[in-house]
Amino acid sequence: MGLVIQSLPYLLLGAVQTLKITLVAVSLGCILGLVAGMGRLSRRRLTSFLATCYVDFFRGTPLLVQIFIVYYGFPQLLDEGQKFLMASLGMPQLLQTTHIPVFVAATLATSLNSGAYVAEIFRAGIQSIERGQVEAARSLGMTEGQTMRYIVLPQAFKRVIPPLGNEFIAMLKDTSLLSVIGYVELTRQGQLISGATFKPLQIYFGVALIYLIMTFTISRLVDYLERRLKTGDLDRS
């Protein structure tokens, strides 16, 4: 127990990193997800096809593999891409890309992954708005865009808060996978301390407890937000 308390500052430092990367991933994921979610609903075939490919790929493959592709695969892609470009221009290669920063890779992989899940959340949210709402707006002369912006999305946003909360919690736990590329978040920090102290049971139990506290708090927060929104007054768009 004393050991856990001693290492607590380090673990908390890791927890802050975990929260940080989760926040970044889900925020960027929301932007990507809104685009991809509306893309899936687009009447333009190509748009909806591309959006579907994106969503299917990132939901249908393990996040760990996605992390490897980004962290180990992208530098190779950049390097060979540049080689090819320079060769076709008849110039020598300027610089060799051997790696990308861990934080960049972590952000990229988790955001792309989160975006795919958020896209499905937004798509379902948009589709859950009754047709009558759209018809009423269109019958008043609003364009498709105005109808989306003033009628559909504000109502959909309320409905997606609980599933978005779940996505945040899922992503918070999944960021532990980033430890494998050396991103120092909570799990990685636990690994380091456990390696130095040879007390894996206590340390990992402490790590688990901190995850639990974070997920529990967030889930309560989402519940509260959901209740506030139900009464309709947190709206003011």
Added chain:
Amino acid sequence: MTLIEVKDLHKSFGSLEVLRGINCNIDEKEVVVVIGPSGSGKSTFLRCLNLLEVPTRGEVIIDGTSLTDSRTNINAVRQEVGMVFQRFNLFPHKTVLENITLAPIKVRHLPETEAEKLARELLARVGLSDKAGAYPEQLSGGQQQRVAIARALAMRPKIMLFDEPTSALDPEMVGEVLAVMKDLARDGMTMVVVTHEMGFAREVGDRVLFMDEGLILEEGTPAQLFNNCQNPRTRAFLSKIL
């Protein structure tokens, strides 16, 4: 003056032919009541008049503008054609006042203060001045439908379409909505009303259309149709609801 011209209007959903050649002209200030059995295509007909449904064949001309012409700006036409739905379809995340001012501000580009003034006038007209700040879910069905009428009127439309506006209401609330519609009719609004309220049809209808299986089978003044209809199908339908 003819405000609505419908020529040989056809509408199919897949292989189901719902409208099978509707022809009718509606004059300015005329109140036309559409009756007919459920599934006969009344709603579809009405929805073709503001292009919520796209006709499969035929033409709809509103105030000289053909809706089926691909060059027509459909949003501009819709501003002139208000619609009231059976299920009200108020925007639940907006207050009563915001429900009414939204389209005038965003579509007609009315200044906010002016839109609000207009909305309050309309709310007074439908007898709901005290509900401006309420949310739709706080209102009764009859009140919601009156707000929906005010919302449509706020666009200053030339035509108002009503699709069974009282069918989803408890009986004691039907009267308050019909009263607003009668007031509107007396004021000279051009109206097309799908309804089973025969009292309303008799009192304010200039013409009644009887639809069955996607066609207008019979039409005439309320007196002609209700007291002396010619088609046996009309008689059978009327005997069921009168």
